[in-house]
Amino acid sequence: MEKILVLGAGTGxxxxxxLLASHGYKVTLIERSDTxxxxxxxxxxxxxxxxxxxxxxxxxxxxxxxxxxxxxxxAGIDLGDRLVYLADGRIFTYxxxxxxxxxxxxxxxxxxxxxxxxxxxxxxxxxxxxxxMWSHLRELVRGRLVIAAADPLYKCPPAPHKAAxxxxxxxxxxxxxDSVEVHLALxxxxxxxxxxxxxxxxxxxxEAGVNVSTLFTVESIDVDKGRIYSLEGEEIDFSLAAVxxxxxxxxxxxxxxxxxxxxxxxxxxxxxxxxxxxxxxxAIGDASNAxxxxxxxTAHLGAEVVVDRIMGLDSRFNGRTNCPIVANGEASFxxxxxxxxxxxxxxxxxxxxxxxxxIASYWSSLKYPERWAPIFRAYFNATDPRVIxxxx
Amino acid sequence: xxxRITVDARGMACxxxxxKLVRAYRKASPGALIEVLATDPGFKPDIEAWAKxxxxxxxxxxxxxxxxxxxxxxxxxx
Ligand SMILES: Cc1cc2nc3c(=O)[nH]c(=O)nc-3n(C[C@H](O)[C@H](O)[C@H](O)COP(=O)(O)OP(=O)(O)OC[C@H]3O[C@@H](n4cnc5c(N)ncnc54)[C@H](O)[C@@H]3O)c2cc1C
Numbered sequence: 401m402e403k404i405l406v407l408g409a410g411t412g413x414x415x416x417x418x419l420l421a422s423h424g425y426k427v428t429l430i431e432r433s434d435t436x437x438x439x440x441x442x443x444x445x446x447x448x449x450x451x452x453x454x455x456x457x458x459x460x461x462x463x464x465x466x467x468x469x470x471x472x473x474x475a476g477i478d479l480g481d482r483l484v485y486l487a488d489g490r491i492f493t494y495x496x497x498x499x500x501x502x503x504x505x506x507x508x509x510x511x512x513x514x515x516x517x518x519x520x521x522x523x524x525x526x527x528x529x530x531x532x533m534w535s536h537l538r539e540l541v542r543g544r545l546v547i548a549a550a551d552p553l554y555k556c557p558p559a560p561h562k563a564a565x566x567x568x569x570x571x572x573x574x575x576x577x578d579s580v581e582v583h584l585a586l587x588x589x590x591x592x593x594x595x596x597x598x599x600x601x602x603x604x605x606x607e608a609g610v611n612v613s614t615l616f617t618v619e620s621i622d623v624d625k626g627r628i629y630s631l632e633g634e635e636i637d638f639s640l641a642a643v644x645x646x647x648x649x650x651x652x653x654x655x656x657x658x659x660x661x662x663x664x665x666x667x668x669x670x671x672x673x674x675x676x677x678x679x680x681x682x683a684i685g686d687a688s689n690a691x692x693x694x695x696x697x698t699a700h701l702g703a704e705v706v707v708d709r710i711m712g713l714d715s716r717f718n719g720r721t722n723c724p725i726v727a728n729g730e731a732s733f734x735x736x737x738x739x740x741x742x743x744x745x746x747x748x749x750x751x752x753x754x755x756x757x758x759i760a761s762y763w764s765s766l767k768y769p770e771r772w773a774p775i776f777r778a779y780f781n782a783t784d785p786r787v788i789x790x791x792x
Numbered sequence: 793x794x795x796r797i798t799v800d801a802r803g804m805a806c807x808x809x810x811x812k813l814v815r816a817y818r819k820a821s822p823g824a825l826i827e828v829l830a831t832d833p834g835f836k837p838d839i840e841a842w843a844k845x846x847x848x849x850x851x852x853x854x855x856x857x858x859x860x861x862x863x864x865x866x867x868x869x870x
Contacts, residue, residue, distance in 0.1 A: 509818070551818075552811040587814065589841050615845050617814055631818055632846045633868060663815070691804045741834075 405494035407474050409459045412685030412699030413500035414766040419707045421466030422770045432473040442523045445530035447566035452527035476653040501650035503686040509646040510550045512621030522642040536640050542579040543639025550618040551646045552587040555694040558725040564610045565727045585616035594742040604727050618643050650687050665689035671716040682706045692719035724755040731755045740785035745792045795824040802831045809835045822869045828862045
């Protein structure tokens with residue numbers, strides 16, 4: 401009998417499990433946490449003071465009948481014997497496996513990082529950490545808020561930009577933008593990894609009153625002195641700082657080890673998303689090494705491709721991204737695919753409305769992905785980088 | 793002999809190769825050599841700009857059969 405096992409009830413895992421259930425499959429979904437966090441919500445909690453409860457839901461409320469939810473922590477996967485081991489000793493077998501365990505954050509790579517997060521919070525380490533950041537931001541009367549990253553590879557490439565825009569907006573509304581500097585320190589050559597996007601976002605950052613340093617990759621943090629040192633040999637002083645942690649693949653032992661790359665991400669066929677060398681196991685979303693941005697959109701689209709493939713359809717993932725850059729009252733999207741580098745997408749209020757619609761649809765799109773599929777498909781086709789290659 | 797690290801970023805598009813290089817650079821000791829293999833055509837100007845701004849030396853930058861090879865000596869670290 402067919403036994404489909406999905407690991408992780410994040411964006412990718414929930415879409416995959418619920419979509420399979422909508423087609424009548426029986427699915428087992430293993431998740432260690434009781435709650436699902438809408439991760440972009442951390443930006444709004446940390447920099448605009450939104451309540452964490454707006455962005456969290458019990459996982460059990462997000463799964464459909466037909467999905468058996470198992471609470472447990474995955475410790476190991478044996479691809480040869482088709483076994484999944486949980487930390488408490490339980491063992492699961494499968495005929496098809498979907499790995500959707502996301503990325504893990506490494507606070508040890510940068511000295512002082514753990515202490516920084518414990519003291520000030522950030523916008524990556526969970527809803528509580530984001531609420532901690534907000535409690536410090538609201539007290540910040542003068543000085544410098546630094547938003548930085550410990551590595552150029554992290555989920556949602558425009559997240560630090562969004563953080564800076566939202567923080568600057570809040571400080572302006574508090575009447576403090578003259579006494580508090582918002583400083584965005586990026587590990588890239590330009591204001592964004594893609595120069596096309598950098599040219600669009602740089603003037604907006606300037607307009608918002610955000611100062612930017614490029615080629616600043618955090619090497620270490622002295623929390624007591626309030627100073628961040630970069631790998632490139634520079635330093636910045638801060639009154640308050642949030643540093644995006646180094647990302648690694650899921651903390652799970654996988655046999656054979658060769659299917660993981662040197663950072664622990666699962667090596668996949670970038671189009672079919674099956675684990676390299678296995679046609680009965682897939683990896684989607686942040687856990688995979690597919691050479692595209694790590695975002696909820698790619699996890700969602702990857703889940704759709706994998707479900708199609710399980711049904712016998714020859715769907716392929718094209719690496720499509722749609723990362724929103726939210727600025728004051730406006731938004732742009734970073735739109736690219738494996739074959740197309742990011743196209744120029746101007747900021748507009750209409751795109752901000754689209755992004756707000758995507759956010760509002762989030763919970764429903766996790767639980768009922770098939771209802772949203774035609775709407776998303778229309779959007780993705782209309783904004784295919786080939787279609788809007790001249791700009792949008 | 794100095795430490796030599798190889799970074800294979802073939803098949804990765806921007807900003808992939810530089811990302812991989814930065815990960816290796818974090819761990820490298822002063823004087824070490826880092827060899828990066830990439831296929832993304834944007835890698836050549838990017839690595840040149842990166843080396844210039846971070847004070848690291850490009851020992852070799854060549855292209856063969858669509859594969860760009862860059863060898864960097866870590867001179868920008870104290
Ligand atoms: C600040 C911020 C802003 C963002 N903004 C956007 C945005 O605007 N648009 C966008 O598309 N994306 C955005 N993202 C990225 C997006 O949230 C992630 O890329 C997406 O959640 C990835 O989905 P996933 O299913 O791969 O992993 P996740 O959603 O991270 O899910 C992984 C799941 O696996 C579980 N898990 C992990 N290990 C184990 C284990 N050992 N055992 C059992 N369960 C385990 C976790 O608890 C989690 O539920 C943002 C992220 C952040 C942090």
